[in-house]
Amino acid sequence: MAxxxxxxxxxxxxxxxxxxxxxxxxxxxxxxxxxxxxxxxxERVVFVNLRSPRTVKNLQENPFISxxxxxxxxxxxWRIWGKAEIVTSGALYxxxxxxxxxxxxxxxxxxxxxxxxxxx
Numbered sequence: 138m139a140x141x142x143x144x145x146x147x148x149x150x151x152x153x154x155x156x157x158x159x160x161x162x163x164x165x166x167x168x169x170x171x172x173x174x175x176x177x178x179x180e181r182v183v184f185v186n187l188r189s190p191r192t193v194k195n196l197q198e199n200p201f202i203s204x205x206x207x208x209x210x211x212x213x214x215w216r217i218w219g220k221a222e223i224v225t226s227g228a229l230y231x232x233x234x235x236x237x238x239x240x241x242x243x244x245x246x247x248x249x250x251x252x253x254x255x256x257x
Contacts, residue, residue: 138180138219144256148215149176152206157184159195159202159221167191173237174204177248182217185233186245193245196221202249207257215256222248 141149155174160166169192174184182204186193196202200220207214224230224246234243 138250139252139254140179141217141251141254142256145215145217145254146176146179148213148256149174149182149206149217152208152214155184155204155206157192157202157204159192160199161195162198167195171204173233174206180251182249182251183229183233184247184249185237185243186247187237187241187243193223193247196223196247202247204249213257215254217249217251217254219249219251219253222250224248 153174154170154172156168157171157174158166158168169189171184174182177183202221203216203218205214205216230246233246237243
C-alpha cells in the first residue's frame with residue numbers, strides 16, 4: 138500500500154461523487170458512480186455496494202480498481218489505483234450497513250488498498 142499525500146486526502150474529501158472503474162476476467166470495463174466513497178485512513182478508501190452487482194462480480198474476478206473524481210468548474214480532482222478487498226461482515230461492515238440502511242441494503246463494503254494516488 139502507499140500512503141496518500143495530504144493533497145490527495147483533502148481532494149478525496151472535497152470532490153465527490155467518485156467514478157470507480159473495474160474489469161472482470163474477460164477484460165470488459167465497468168464504471169460505476171459511488172457517492173459513498175470516502176477516506177478510511179491514509180492508505181485506504183472505502184465505499185459501499187448498494188446496487189452494483191457488476192462492480193462486485195468484477196472485483197471477485199480481478200481485484201484491481203481505479204477511482205477518480207473532479208470538479209468540472211475548476212478541473213481539480215484526484216485519482217487512485219489499488220487492489221480491492223470485499224468485506225461482508227464485521228465491525229466496518231456493520232457500521233456502513235447501519236449508516237446506509239435508509240438508502241438500501243448494503244451487500245458489500247469495498248476497501249481499496251491504495252497503491253498509487255494523485256491530485257490534479
